[in-house]
Amino acid sequence: MSSTQFNKGPSYGLSAEVKNRLLSKYDPQKEAELRSWIEGLTGLSIGPDFQKGLKDGIILCTLMNKLQPGSVPKINRSMQNWHQLENLSNFIKAMVSYGMNPVDLFEANDLFESGNMTQVQVSLLALAGKAKTKGLQSDVDIGVKYSEKQQRNFDDATMKAGQCVIGLQMGTNKCASQSGMTAYGTRRHLYDPKNHILPPMDHSTISLQMGTNKCASQVGMTAPGTRRHIYDTKLGTDKCDNSSMSLQMGYTQGANQSGQVFGLGRQIYDPKYCPQGPAADGAPAAAGDCPGPGES
Numbered sequence: 407m408s409s410t411q412f413n414k415g416p417s418y419g420l421s422a423e424v425k426n427r428l429l430s431k432y433d434p435q436k437e438a439e440l441r442s443w444i445e446g447l448t449g450l451s452i453g454p455d456f457q458k459g460l461k462d463g464i465i466l467c468t469l470m471n472k473l474q475p476g477s478v479p480k481i482n483r484s485m486q487n488w489h490q491l492e493n494l495s496n497f498i499k500a501m502v503s504y505g506m507n508p509v510d511l512f513e514a515n516d517l518f519e520s521g522n523m524t525q526v527q528v529s530l531l532a533l534a535g536k537a538k539t540k541g542l543q544s545d546v547d548i549g550v551k552y553s554e555k556q557q558r559n560f561d562d563a564t565m566k567a568g569q570c571v572i573g574l575q576m577g578t579n580k581c582a583s584q585s586g587m588t589a590y591g592t593r594r595h596l597y598d599p600k601n602h603i604l605p606p607m608d609h610s611t612i613s614l615q616m617g618t619n620k621c622a623s624q625v626g627m628t629a630p631g632t633r634r635h636i637y638d639t640k641l642g643t644d645k646c647d648n649s650s651m652s653l654q655m656g657y658t659q660g661a662n663q664s665g666q667v668f669g670l671g672r673q674i675y676d677p678k679y680c681p682q683g684p685a686a687d688g689a690p691a692a693a694g695d696c697p698g699p700g701e702s
Contacts, residue, residue, distance in 0.1 A: 431524045440530050443546040447472045457520050463493025470500040473537050477503060491518060501529070506536060 437456050445452060448468045452459035460466055462485070467478040477500035482489035494514040501511060510532035516522040534549030560568075 428522055428524045432527060436527055436531060439546060439548045440527065440534070443534055443544060443548050444469055444530075446545055457517065457523060457526075460526075461494075461518050461520075462490040463497055466497040467493050467500070470497055470504070473533075473542065474500065474504050487518075494518060501533060504533070504536060505540075506532060 450465050467481045470477045478496045482493050491514050510529050512525040512529045517526045538549050539552040
């Protein structure tokens with residue numbers, strides 16, 4: 407089998423977009439720090455190309471044996487592809503036994519075919535942080551030290567006592583108090599002594615919470631049942647005396663008793679339509695003639 411890299415065509419469309427996005431996350435500065443750290447521990451030179459210097463897995467397996475002796479018992483130095491892939495697989499298994507988180511691992515093809523060098527960089531940085539956590543001393547300060555596990559063991563009595571404690575999810579009373587509150591039903595004086603206003607109101611004063619009488623009065627009001635004169639003093643009209651009927655009792659200025667008689671007979675005829683002919687001269691009235699005045 408040839409030692410050359412597997413042939414793989416260029417990426418297009420979505421695949422090219424994903425590849426470019428992964429390459430944009432690759433940090434050249436972190437690569438330089440990883441190069442110095444690996445070469446300082448192994449004593450081996452990676453070369454100018456970081457990916458090609460690590461793809462055979464020899465330097466990485468040597469690194470794991472420095473961090474954890476015997477983690478990779480056999481290192482293949484053959485230039486055949488399947489031997490190089492075996493070295494990378496053994497390196498990944500050694501990282502798992504070293505205590506690495508599975509989400510921080512990379513696949514063999516990510517490095518061998520340069521499929522995802524960003525994930526390779528993340529895995530090596532996590533490995534450096536794990537080594538620092540275990541106390542490895544290095545001239546290159548790289549990686550983040552993991553926090554140590556803080557485990558607490560409580561007895562049954564303490565666990566039962568914790569069941570009586572109200573959790574913060576149910577609310578808290580540390581940010582509120584009843585300071586300055588009075589008993590229910592007690593009068594509250596609406597003034598602030600810091601403003602140096604009048605002293606507290608006595609118990610005979612009605613609080614503003616009960617209403618106010620400063621904006622209303624009974625000026626001009628009469629006793630209930632008293633006659634009200636419907637006139638306006640500004641118009642200069644005369645006041646109605648007690649013998650005058652108020653307009654509320656009716657209105658008589660548009661009607662009169664002109665032409666009305668009381669107790670007298672009413673002539674049921676109209677002189678406009680009943681002429682005074684022979685009946686008025688003493689001649690006998692014919693049947694059907696209208697009776698004259700005073701006739702029956």
